[in-house]
Amino acid sequence: MTSHTAPLSTRTARTSVQLVSGIFGAVFLLVGILGFVPGITQDLDTIMFAGQHSEAVLLGIFQVSVLHNIVHLLFGIVGLLGLRSRGLARAFLIVGGIVYAVLWIYGLVVPMESMGNFVPLNTADNWLHFVLAVAMVTTGIVFGRKSHAAAKR
Template identity: 90%
Template sequence: MTTHTVSSSAHTTRTSVQLVSGLFGAVFLLVGILGFVPGITQDLDTIMFAGHHSQAALLGIFQVSVLHNIVHLLFGIVGLLGLRSRGLAKTYLIVGGIVYAVLWIYGLVVPMESMGNFVPLNTADNWLHFVLAVAMVTTGIVFGWKTSAAAQK
């Protein structure tokens, strides 16, 4: 008779940066799904693939389109993949935060009723993008640095 034992080394421990990446990923995935749910997204019957003519609003606040929801779904998937690798998690948070900073600036510069507002973005989206940019870059640097410093010991 053979006995199988599982050593503690068989269990992988996720770092803080991986857990934060997974948390952001789960939230983005949830938001992407909820962007297609009637009731949670108001005026869903007006949703367009892209462009400022979409009047669909997640929670009645954040203007969304099919493209906007797909971007959230993709950000969610990549964030969840960050659970598998410390390097991917750190990169996801920092680069993702930079992408949201660019979106924030883009939303401030491009007139909301112009053809350039293809995502679409409104004032609530713009300020949420600013908060996401700061939160993602900060957590990517802080938690990524801590795990890098610990790994060097």
């Protein structure tokens, strides 16, 4: 009796969009963890669950809170789950990018000292969110499309 199964290497091959999702996921997970590490996050003793009063600053640049770090951890987990499926990877990148675009606009509209700044966000966060939005949506579309075209062949 012979088996007609594909070699292990072809069964576990990941598409480009899955790899990009995994990279974003790993970085988000790392950032979420580092947001709780003294020294890497300055003034960690002032961290709040949420709100603009948290004075904890990741890498001395990005204002963070417990909520902000948890969001990064969750984004990291979902990004890593994208390694399992091309569709999930593409959705993570595009939808996640849209979420970051909304956060960017939110950060521009809501005054930093306002109670509405619950994440909290500072100027560096706002512009990083813009870059993430563009990078995630673009890679989700470009690599998702290439993977889709390759799968049709």
